[in-house]
Amino acid sequence: MQINRTGSAHWAGGFKDGRGAITTQSGALKEYPYGYASRFEGVPGTNPEELIGAAHSGCFTMALSAILGEAGLTATSLQTTAKVTLESVEGGFAITAINLNLVASVPGTDEATFKGLAAKAKAGCPVSKALAAVPITLDITFS
Incomplete structure (x- = not known):
């Protein structure tokens, strides 16, 4: 199965004084x-x-929901925030880090088991794979 999605951007003007617009399919x-x-x-x-950050948090959270389902678990709540760090580096700018911060409520499992499932979701999420050149961390608050 192959799925294609598009996003587009339009820009007019210079780097600092220009204006752009982003559109999604x-x-x-x-x-x-x-x-x-x-x-x-x-x-x-x-x-x-x-x-x-929005794409990564959405993909990771959905992947985690699927992995929980495979383990016979259903989350009451999964709230993920992805902090994407952009820094000035030699030669321009670079995304140097992504931190996924997950607040989760999943009845029927313990924290250690849940953290293992979350790590599996982080590694298997298609957006995590696409961003593999960037260090990605995962912080979890579990209840």
Whole structure:
């Protein structure tokens, strides 16, 4: 099975004074603004790093739900936040780290077993695999 999804970006102008817009195939984002200020100065708009974080947290959480199901478990709640770190490095900028922070409530299992299942989801998630060049950490709060 092969699934293809698309996202697109349009840009006009220079690096600092230009404006961009991001659109997703699903329409979840339609010409959503991004630019230098939203990426580097915290003004409203999106940026590639937060979109990577949203994609990674969504993929990991869904993968974990599937792994829990295979183990006969169902989560009451899985809340994942992915912090994507962008740093200035020699030659430009680089994503240097991703931290997945998971708050989970899963009845019927213990914390050690759950952490093992979560590690399996982190390793097997397609977005984690795509981002394998970046160190990815996982912090878990379990109840």
